[in-house]
Structures are given as structure tokens and as C-alpha cells.
């Protein structure tokens with residue numbers, strides 16, 4: 001069972017958006033997928049309440065119960081788990097980063113987000129070396145994302161080649177418990193979410209091959 005942790009100490013960076021879109025893409029690809037929502041705001045769990053489809057399963061849990069919940073998901077045949085985490089909680093972020101095969105750190109290309117990202121990266125790097133920053137909600141046009149990615153590149157962390165643009169479909173879809181892929185399957189947001197899922201799968205595959213070698 002593979003575990004992805006979506007972590008950012010900054011509120012509103014896009015943790016839940018990434019977690020929901022990746023988990024749904026994975027469920028649609030046929031993997032037994034669960035989200036463990038470690039945020040007391042329970043945004044992912046509330047999204048699931050609004051959702052008609054039963055997959056991906058969303059489990060609300062306190063970080064202190066993470067090991068137990070992971071064991072339960074594994075026993076029930078879970079293949080992929082996405083951990084949605086809380087902002088401003090070092091302990092939750094640490095617990096999630098420790099168990100993850102891959103950590104994704106969403107970051108908006110705004111100065112306050114870029115300044116704040118070092119806190120998250122310091123914390124995650126202490127326990128997990130497999131970290132990618134995902135630029136989120138970038139402007140559809142202009143150099144903003146490239147400049148931000150360059151600034152982050154100087155922090156000695158990998159920047160994901162896939163970025164999510166600031167698109168209405170990403171937020172509108174969540175209202176009805178959907179994702180962009182379901183809300184507007186032929187839209188650009190859907191294509192970006194799928195590309196991010198493909199990146200995640202390829203990365204997990206490469207790590208598994210390295211582990212087996």
C-alpha cells in the first residue's frame with residue numbers, strides 16, 4: 001500500500017484540493033483508494049458527505065490514530081492512501097510525513113506563500129526526503145509560476161513539472177462533492193488533475209523500482 005501525504009503549514013495552499021483530485025483519479029483508475037482526513041476542519045470528509053459516489057472512501061481521524069487507521073485500510077485491501085493534513089500543526093504534518101512514500105507540498109505563487117514554504121520544507125525534510133512542491137492556483141498567463149518555481153528551486157527541493165492553474169472548475173466541483181474530472185471532464189482543470197495523478201503514479205513506480213533494485 002502506497003501513502004501520499006499532502007502537507008503545507010500555510011492555510012489555503014490547496015492541500016484538500018490536491019488530495020481529493022488525486023484520490024478520485026486513483027479510484028477511477030481502479031485502485032482501492034482512501035483519503036485519511038487529519039484536519040479537524042474535516043473539509044475532505046464533508047466533501048465526501050456531499051458526494052454521490054462511494055469512492056474514494058474518506059476517513060476522518062486524529063493524527064494520534066494514524067497508524068491504527070492505516071493498518072485498517074491495509075487490512076481491507078487498500079492500495080493507495082492520501083493523507084490530507086491540517087495547516088499550522090507541526091505534529092500532524094510530522095506524523096503524516098514520517099509514514100509517506102511521497103510528500104506533496106502545494107504552494108501558491110504568492111510572496112506570503114513562498115516565504116512560508118521554508119517552514120513546511122524544514123519540517124518535512126527532517127523525516128522524509130521524497131518531497132515535491134506542486135505549484136497551485138497559478139495564473140493562466142504570465143511568468144508568475146516560472147518565477148515562483150525558480151525561487152523554490154533555490155531551496156533544494158524538487159518542483160513538480162505539473163502545476164494546477166487557478167480555475168473555477170477546481171472550486172466549483174467541490175460544492176457538489178465532485179472533482180474537476182467529474183464536473184467538467186473535457187476541461188483544462190480535469191486535464192491538469194489527471195496529469196498530476198500520472199506524475200504521482202510514475203514517481204511511486206520509480207521509487208518502487210529503486211527499492212527493489
Ligand SMILES: Nc1ncnc2c1ncn2[C@@H]1O[C@H](COP(=O)(O)OP(=O)(O)OP(=O)(O)O)[C@@H](O)[C@H]1O
Pocket residue numbers: 008010011012013014015016017018039041043085086087136137138164165166167168170171172174
Ligand atoms: N487551482 C485552484 N483553482 C481554483 N481554486 C482553487 C485551486 N486550488 C484551491 N482552490 C480553492 O482555494 C481554497 C483553498 O483550497 P484548499 O481548501 O484545497 O486548501 P487547503 O490547503 O486544504 O486549506 P486549509 O489549510 O484550510 O486546509 C478552496 O476554496 C479551493 O476551492
Ligand SMILES: [Mg+2]
Pocket residue numbers: 015016017039043084085
Ligand atoms: Mg484543507
